Amino acid sequence: MPETLSAWERVLLARNPARPHTQDYVADLISGFVELHGDRRFGDDPALLGGIGTFRGRAVVVVGHRKGANTQENLAHNFGMPRPEGYRKALRLMQHAEKFGMPLIAFVDTPGAEPGIGSEERGQAVAIAENLLALASLRVPTLAVVIGEGGSGGALAISVADRILMLENAIYAVASPEACATILWKDVSKAPEAAATMRVTAADLYGFGIVDEVIPEPVPAHEQPTQTIQRVGDALERHLAELEALVHDGDAGIDALLAARYQKYRRIGRWVEETDPTRHPNGPVPSHAADQAR
């Protein structure tokens, strides 16, 4: 892709309804996929797809936001905006992955978690938080790939993984550019400016050390869906092989994986710190913390 695409142009590409979605990746990359439904608490959320299958020779658990290719499909799948049931189904499948030692692969593509009366009543916030907690210590390799929109906490709730990959024209942000423009500019038409200012692109996130690899799109994904999906599959396989090598010796390997996962997120943040030691009555800060301030 030309480097000259603006952040906003990439936002529009990330949202293009013709772009391959989770179900397309599952169809091409996961053989014998069996979709598993329901959170065993309240319902089944069509905005979040999950199940088990075989990915290039190993059994895996797959979860992913499910958008549609047209309005009718999108209405059926709530535009890829999960309700608490979706996150609880994902949690159940994460635990399933851990129980059977299957790696977890998450496809991220959502405008965000659904804002709604029912979602609030049934605990949207705690459903997301419990997934963040579970993912922090899930004892199997975990991979997330942002294939379109990485919308805020609703994306994060399935993507706190050992490796986060992003397609070149995918975006990941704490709020939609429209919401940011409304809040900070009081003008939704400033969304393109907001997109640039919020630094939402894959290249930005890679530069910040938040994502581990950007998967190139020589042409936009929707123009070459099959090739794009295979490129994503190759990247996933490569990272998975690395993680599998780390955990091949059992519990010690898993402990090392979890320690690395903790540090991956522990480091994220930028601040300035006054270094006057008298300001730290309990002595120096934990050693791994201080060197992160840049």
Next chain:
Amino acid sequence: MRELFRRQPRFTSEPQSEDSPVVPDDLWVKCPRCRELTYSREFERELRVCPRCNHHFRLTAAQRIAMLTDPGSFVEWDAGLEAADPLGFAAGGESYPDKVATAKRKSGTREALVTGSARLDGRPLALAVAEFGFMGASMGSVFGEKLVRAIERAIEQELPLVTVSSSGGARMQESPFSLMQMAKTTAALARLGEARLPHIAVLVDPCYGGVTASYTTVADVIIAEPGAMIGFAGPRVIEQITRQKLPEGFQTAEFLLEHGMIDLIAPRRSLRAKIATLLDHYALARQRPARRPAVAAASAQEAPDA
């Protein structure tokens, strides 16, 4: 009164906040909800709760710390951390560093979270208190880092953790860094849990967004103040998107209790005693565990003489 505010900036409420007490003169406080006047000494004695209608006024972090800890026991951690500007963010002619400078001046704190160790009627604890007056206590890098350091110190020093949270949500000016603080703080709490140390979360008005969808709602005990507004998405956003009328009392602490989302509602005057009682139970369990905690077993294996 102005003079007093200037001398003790950390004890002022945001003057322009609609929730701040309207003070016709030095002696009386007018409740924004029931419009009743309360003698200001009585108001302070009631911990800034309207004695007529039970409206809980918002507190600054310093007021909250004073309310929950023994005098002189609070030792602040990591006070020197301040926001950086990783995105080079500016909106509407105002840069992020300008906004931070204004927030510092207005709130009297250097960031949106104050952490430290303290004692509560003699009981040691780690405490993290959000300062809503600092950019709506939005969770940026400093908020996350200070909280994680506090959790890590709690683990090292075997302290229970009490968090008092109110927040408007994400720190838009640090977009991806802000988002990732949700993962970072919750991951640290997973470790606190492995160490079998309790986390008591107190949710106070208003508490929304990333803060409710991360470290607060995975606490061992969740306490809310009466009438506090708590939720994931803000009520106006929900109303706009769903075009539905919100139910009576939607997203109040009482609504959350009814829906099973929090453990209890504690009026401000009983909050301190409630936390003290809970801490005693956990301390007792730690002295006489009914079973060997998993982590104790694991660390025994690591000990050279084990």
